[in-house]
Amino acid sequence: MPVKTVAMLTAGGLAPCLSSAVGGLIERYTAVAPDVRIIAYRNGYAGLLTGNWVEASPQVRAEAGRLHAFGGSPIGNSRVKLTNVEDCVKRGLVEPGQDPLHVAAEQLTRDGVDILHTIGGDDTNTAAADLAAYLEDNGYPLTVVGLPKTIDNDVVPIRQSLGAWTAAEQGAIFARNIIAEHSANPRMLIVHEVMGRNCGWLTAATAHAHHRWVRTAPFAEWVDNAAARWDVHGVFVPERPFDLAAEARRLRAIMDEQGGVNLFISEGAGSREIVTAMEAAGEEVPRDAFGHVKLDKINPGAWFADRFAEELGAEKVLVQKSGYFSRSAPANAADLELIRQSTVHAVDAALGGQSGVVGQDEDHGGEMRVIEFDRIKGGKAFDVSADWFTELLRNLGQD
Numbered sequence: 271m272p273v274k275t276v277a278m279l280t281a282g283g284l285a286p287c288l289s290s291a292v293g294g295l296i297e298r299y300t301a302v303a304p305d306v307r308i309i310a311y312r313n314g315y316a317g318l319l320t321g322n323w324v325e326a327s328p329q330v331r332a333e334a335g336r337l338h339a340f341g342g343s344p345i346g347n348s349r350v351k352l353t354n355v356e357d358c359v360k361r362g363l364v365e366p367g368q369d370p371l372h373v374a375a376e377q378l379t380r381d382g383v384d385i386l387h388t389i390g391g392d393d394t395n396t397a398a399a400d401l402a403a404y405l406e407d408n409g410y411p412l413t414v415v416g417l418p419k420t421i422d423n424d425v426v427p428i429r430q431s432l433g434a435w436t437a438a439e440q441g442a443i444f445a446r447n448i449i450a451e452h453s454a455n456p457r458m459l460i461v462h463e464v465m466g467r468n469c470g471w472l473t474a475a476t477a478h479a480h481h482r483w484v485r486t487a488p489f490a491e492w493v494d495n496a497a498a499r500w501d502v503h504g505v506f507v508p509e510r511p512f513d514l515a516a517e518a519r520r521l522r523a524i525m526d527e528q529g530g531v532n533l534f535i536s537e538g539a540g541s542r543e544i545v546t547a548m549e550a551a552g553e554e555v556p557r558d559a560f561g562h563v564k565l566d567k568i569n570p571g572a573w574f575a576d577r578f579a580e581e582l583g584a585e586k587v588l589v590q591k592s593g594y595f596s597r598s599a600p601a602n603a604a605d606l607e608l609i610r611q612s613t614v615h616a617v618d619a620a621l622g623g624q625s626g627v628v629g630q631d632e633d634h635g636g637e638m639r640v641i642e643f644d645r646i647k648g649g650k651a652f653d654v655s656a657d658w659f660t661e662l663l664r665n666l667g668q669d
Contacts, residue, residue, distance in 0.1 A: 273621060275307045277323070277378070278387040280343040281314030281350070281394040285419045285433030286440070286599045287609055289344055291389050293337030294613030300331045303621060309381065313346040314390070315397060318374050319363040323381065338606060341598040349559055352397050357559040371404040378405075378412060385413045385620045391420035391431070392648030395627050399643035402625050415620045415640070416627040417612055421597050424469035424650040428629035429636045432612060433597075434472065435604045437465075440596035441476035442483060445534070446500075448590045449480075452530040453494040459531050459584035463571030465593040466536040467562060470507020471652040473536035474659050476592070477505045480534075481662055494529070502666060503531045506574070508538040510654045518581035520667065525582045535574050537565045537593070544568050611638055 278295055280288045292310070299306050308326040311317035324345070326334075337344055351357065352370045359366050364373050378386065388398040395416040402414040418428045421437035445462050452458045464473040484501045491497070503524050506512060525531050545563055548555050556564040571589040579587045601609060616628040619640045626640035633645075654660075663669040 273303065273306055273384045275309065275382045276385045276387070276620070277309050277311060277381065277383040278345070278389065279311040279314050279318060280345055280347050280419075281388065281390040281397070282347060282419065283349075283391070283421075284342060284347060284597045285391075285421050285431075286341055286436035286597065286601045287419055287433035287605055288347070288389060289340045289342055290338045290601045290606060290609045291417055291419070291432060291613055292344055293334045294609050295387055295617060296326055296331055296334035296337075298614055298617040300334065302617065309383070310345040314348040314394070315350040315352055315374070316348040316361070316363055317346070318377055319350070319352075319358065319370060321377050321380070339600055341600045349393070350397075351393065351559050353400055354559050371401060372408075374401055375405055375408065375410050379410060383412060385415065387616060387620065388414065388416045389419055390416070391418070391422075392425045392646060394419070395425070395643070395646050396648075398627075399646060402643055413620050413623050414625045414643075415616050416643075416646075417616055418627055418629045421472055422466050422469045423471040423475075424466075424648055424652075425629070426647045426650045427632045427641065427645060428627070428650075429632050430608060430630055432609055433601060433605055434475070435608075436599055436602040437472055437596040438475035438479050439602055440599040441472070441592040442479035444590075444592040444595050445476065445480045445532075446483065448588070448592075449500050449532050451588055452499060452532070455586040456529055457525060457583060457585040458529075459525075459575060459579055459582055459587045460533065461571050461575045461578075461587070461589045462532065462534050463537055463589060463591045463593075464534060465597065466507070467538045467541070467565060468508055468649050469652050470509050470536045470539065470654070473507050473534055473539075474505060474652060474654075474662070476596075477502045477534040478658060478662050481665065499528050499530060501532065502534055502662075503528075504533045504666065504668060505663065506533065506535045506539040507652060507654065508536055508541070509651050514577060518578060521578065522582050525584070531578075531582060531584075533574065533578070535571055537570050537591075539570060539574070541565060541568065541570050544570060544573055615640075
């Protein structure tokens with residue numbers, strides 16, 4: 271059956287790939303299937319459930335390449351889980367008694383959609399898997415092809431998620447300006463909190479990128495304009511346990527010598543301890559529609575800062591979060607090439623009727639392929655034994 275209408279949506283948090291991925295899909299369809307109609311559901315699955323969509327006009331198709339230069343998503347995002355019926359009803363996306371999967375399937379049928387592209391992280395693509403299974407089980411002829419977006423780089427079994435390289439690069443740029451604040455006050459403790467709920471890859475990659483910059487930047491090596499003062503002094507990720515007392519002693523020596531300490535901390539590092547303490551105290555732990563702890567509410571960066579400040583004799587503590595800065599950036603050159611390869615593969619697979627998530631499959635030697643939906647899941651741990659990370663820790667004296 272010939273493809274007449276293709277739909278796409280972006281969902282979850284932002285990443286430096288969404289705008290480019292949308293542009294790439296439009297470019298590829300325009301090149302190989304110019305007669306195919308392209309629509310986009312606005313604000314992710316919320317737009318799908320409510321029938322809120324826009325069509326890519328001839329002008330949009332001709333100028334889709336412009337989207338590669340921007341961050342954000344041109345069609346909007348939301349965090350909606352199709353199997354969380356209560357939340358969908360609460361948001362007014364479906365009526366009480368309705369099944370969101372059925373509502374979505376009927377909407378796709380009304381809109382004449384033959385192919386649906388979902389661009390998002392593990393939650394977005396597991397939702398796509400639920401939808402694809404429902405469509406197949408209930409006789410809806412539709413191909414669903416996902417693209418992996420997450421700055422945490424934590425989707426199993428995908429080697430490199432779209433946007434993660436850019437997020438690390440942007441987080442390092444953010445760090446340069448924040449760490450310059452050390453000259454505003456003696457004995458400054460600067461905590462750079464990086465996104466990463468269960469995976470420390472982004473924190474590690476951000477610290478690594480900043481450390482590389484420090485080693486090549488032309489410092490005057492005079493008082494506070496010295497490489498050692500601007501460098502990373504500690505990296506804390508969920509996958510690597512640490513001795514708080516031992517780290518405090520190590521960092522106190524750096525504070526005494528350098529007059530300041532710079533820490534890179536994953537927002538997920540320490541979260542288990544914080545949640546345990548809140549639950550023991552009978553406090554309600556704030557969670558989102560997917561059941562994830564709302565890390566911005568429990569504030570891991572401040573928790574670390576509170577525990578280190580006194581031990582280090584800090585006169586001033588500065589906690590800064592780079593997440594929204596880095597996740598909203600346009601894709602860098604490395605990500606643009608990965609996005610190009612991924613969108614080309616996704617379109618070609620979709621036109622061939624193959625459903626799944628396009629990515630570098632670690633179980634197939636990193637080959638770019640359509641990965642089966644039932645193999646997609648979140649929570650991939652960062653490999654703390656990676657050579658580049660162990661070398662970083664050695665350079666910092668944290669090994």
